[in-house]
Amino acid sequence: MNPFKIGLVIVFMGGFAYGITSLSFQNSKLESQLDVAGNYQSQLNEQTNVNIRRLLEFEEQLGKLKSQLLSATSQLTSLSAELEEAKQQSNPSYEALLEKARMEIASGTPRQRRHSTSPMRSFSNPDTARAMAADYVPKMYENFINTLGLPGTERQEIIVAMIEYRSKRYQMFGSLMEGSLSTNDAIAIFGPEGLTDSVGNLLTEDQLRGLSQYNALIQQDSARHVFAEGLSRLGNTMNEDTQSHVLDVLLDEIYSPQNNYGAIVAEDGSMISAYNNQLDAYDRARANLLEEINGDQLQQFDRFVEERSSGVDIMLEATTDGSGRVAVRNFRVGVDDLPQ
Secondary structure, eight states: OOHHHHHHHHHHHHHHHHHHHHHHHHHHHHHHHHHHHHHHHHHHHHHHHHHHEEEEEEEEHHHHHHHHHHHHHHHHHHHHHHHHHHHHSSSSHHHHHHHHHHHHHHHHHOOOOOOOOOOGGGGGSSSHHHHHHHHHHHHHHHHHHHHOOOOHHHHHHHHHHHHHHHHHHHHHHHHHHHHHHHHHHHHHHHHHTTTHTTTTSSSHHHHHHHHHHHHHHHHHHHHHHHHHHHHHOOOOOOOHHHHHHHHHHHHHHSSSSSGGOOOOOTTSHHHHHHHHHHHHHHHHHHHHHHSSSSHHHHHHHHHHHHTTTTEEEEEEEEOOOOOOOOEEEEEEGGGGOOOO
């Protein structure tokens, strides 16, 4: 054979052998990596099983806790019903209770006022009030402002004006409760048109109407959350649909023109007048529900109204998360603590 051809065969065979050796090495390396990956996968599967077992154990414990909570809630509801029944035996007339409250307010009967430090006084610091307002306004009103399609500068002017108004509102709560605000200031800051007036020179009439409606929805959603909790706590005679209807009727009256759209001051700037208007709103709601709910449900509603008639709610703010949960910062002010 030609020596040259023999050399080529030798070179070829050598390269082939080298390739086989390299491929064998690569296969060995891949098998090693596969073993490592398999080990990781095994560990992962084991950890997953451990997590699943822990989750099942947690859900079992959670189920037991829920069962205990339901039992405790049932006992509490039963005790509350017994207590309310006893209270009704000593004070059987719902209308008489409301009338007594109205007569005391109207006659100016002296009461022993409790001069406790109002928690709202803590908002009087301008820096604190502005920080709270700057945090709250974008969360609750940015979606509405975005729908206006305004340029960035105009949009920012509106946000700043709303922050300034809300900051002032926070700061003046203490003065309102002390009765040291003038009638005009009380109406301007705490009346139903306070927010829209604060941006009146920045929006058109249609935009202001839209803002007013949007703000009313925020307020009503906050009130619905507070009312639903109170109504449910006082009995279990209403299913979800019935309670929702009762709240609709109640909110329609609370946020009606007759009740100054739910403002904490009446058209005369008085919290006392607003309280009396609130009692009237409860009466109107009750009258509208008389033919729509049964006797047990009406008694639950009456217990709710009796409790609410002991004072007024000042809802500072409400926020919602992505799941629809509502958090309301709310202060309850007793009738005896309303400014005279």
